[in-house]
Amino acid sequence: MTHGHLWDRLAEAKTRLDPVQSKYRVLFEDPATPDEPAKVLVPDPNFMAAALEGDILPPIETYQRDRSVLDGQPKEHPYAEPIGAMTEEEAIEYLVQKDIDPSVWRDYKGNRTILKIVPVEMIPSDRSFRNAWRIMQ
């Protein structure tokens, strides 16, 4: 049986899976824009549900290879064979590699910590000085 397009699998999954609010957030700083504040990656609850269910999302390597595919050219990840269920921690690592530039999580060679996976309780809810946020070393 064909596994079809990723978009179709996501649409089908949304009809039967309950959203899963992650207890994690990913804090990161972009070395290419040192003057910008720390950024916060917020996992999508429907994406988390699909990751924990399995047989919906493609291998992370397909997204990474697609980074170098030009616009308008065929991409690999929508048609790749889906992978099995992940734990919540594995799903967060998957998201880091998918939605954060490799210059942050793979290529950075500096001494500062520029990426942290933290419990959501550690993210301040008071945003008065949001543009001054930095990752505590």
Add this chain to the structure above:
Amino acid sequence: MSTLEVSNLNDGTTTLGTTYITNGAAKCWNSFNGTGTVALRDSFNTSSITDRGTGAYTTNFSSAMGNANYSHSALGARSNSANQVGVFCGNSGDSSAPTASAAQVNEIAVTTYYDIDLVNNTFHGDLA
């Protein structure tokens, strides 16, 4: 799950190609709280959002668009009406340009960004 393969739908009077449905459907949408602890309320084809600072957010797609020429509609709701604000999408002429895998939305009043209480995004276009 079973699959029905048809190229046209007919209600007895009018015939409609199924491409109208596939081309016209929103390929991604989301609604999230942009203040306090930023959190998604509901979504489709969104893998995550990135809170990039005051009033600046990025939507990351689970299934990427075919190119960066898709249509992005965004609406923001803000309880403090002291400042008139506008919501704008990434500009193709600078570093906020949309890509096939992510799109930015920002809220601004004159030259200052403000957090948005509620952000609603919809994306139409061709999938990869």
